[in-house]
Amino acid sequence: MNDTMAAAANQTSLLAGSSYGLLTGIHLGLMLVFAVLVIIAIGYGVRLKRRRVQADKEVAENAAEAGVPTQPAAEPGDSLPADARSAETPAAAQGVPRAAAPEPTRFVPVDTRDDEPGDRDDDHAEPIVAAAPLTASPAAEAASHPAPARASGPADGPVTQLKGLGPKVTARLAELGITTVGQIAALSDDQAEALDAELGSFRGRMARDRWIEQARFLAAGDRAGFESVFGKL
Template structure:
């Protein structure tokens, strides 16, 4: 008797497994057919989602509404049907983000427009100013002795901060003082303080 029950149970288990495998295969074939018709888009091996713009059978685009009541004779007014609440809670709208005003940038030092240096007004004449330093000063708008000599302490500090590897050389080599003497044409005063001009 026990042996018969065991055999029946084994047959039922095999039938259940076979039936489950058959249902799974039918489901997979149905999903594949929907994908080929471009009605579904596969996310992973077991799940399929509707293609963009197409409603899913389980999640329609619009919430269902209650059926409209039948017309009433005698011209009575009937209430408009109310939508049936969806099981999915509505997603709250994101709050509008106001653009944050950027902090005003510090004012750039006033830079004179690039103009050719006057004849003989070559910045490389200054002690401690070579071709690379002169080129960097030209990039920053300083092309003559007069422009260099006329810088305010704030402007000079801003220019010096932009000098990269040459930062600090303006004060150490006294470029502004040299430039002021040369801009005034005081060659003797320059050579007395800084040595003979080359």
């Protein structure tokens, strides 16, 4: 009788140990699955945040090119209206540094007149001989008749015809003396690189939007070729 009870007790202990081990394994498996799901969710959240930051950056660049100020997102607890905030910081809303206007060159007049007669030594003064009348030189005659105005051609078209030029880029090019497509089309590689370095926050746009290639089509008057590559004007 005692042996039977001992065997039953041993069997019960074995069953309890097996059940406990099974439950422990299930718990560990569930914890592992939950940890994997958490890692996946974190990675997905990081990707979404990167996409959102990149999208905001592209929107800000496009708005800056078009000259439209971007409105920052409202901060929690901010009691000021959006119009008041944009009025307080117009430069910060645009997010684009303003290029300083070049200082105009100052010319100092040079006095080319001879010394006054009173400053000369009267003892050594020479008599003034009347000069013989001079005939007008061919250069003087040509200067008196203005040259006829040069007829404008396709190369004299404004740079605003180029795709990808907003008002701010156009204004910066005008400050640098670039106003026609012919000037862009005539740039060498070194000149294009030097001009691109002067564009500030718009650096790299010349190569990305293929300004020189566009300008060469337009300067040559090849509108059909331009539209076949870059779309309708």
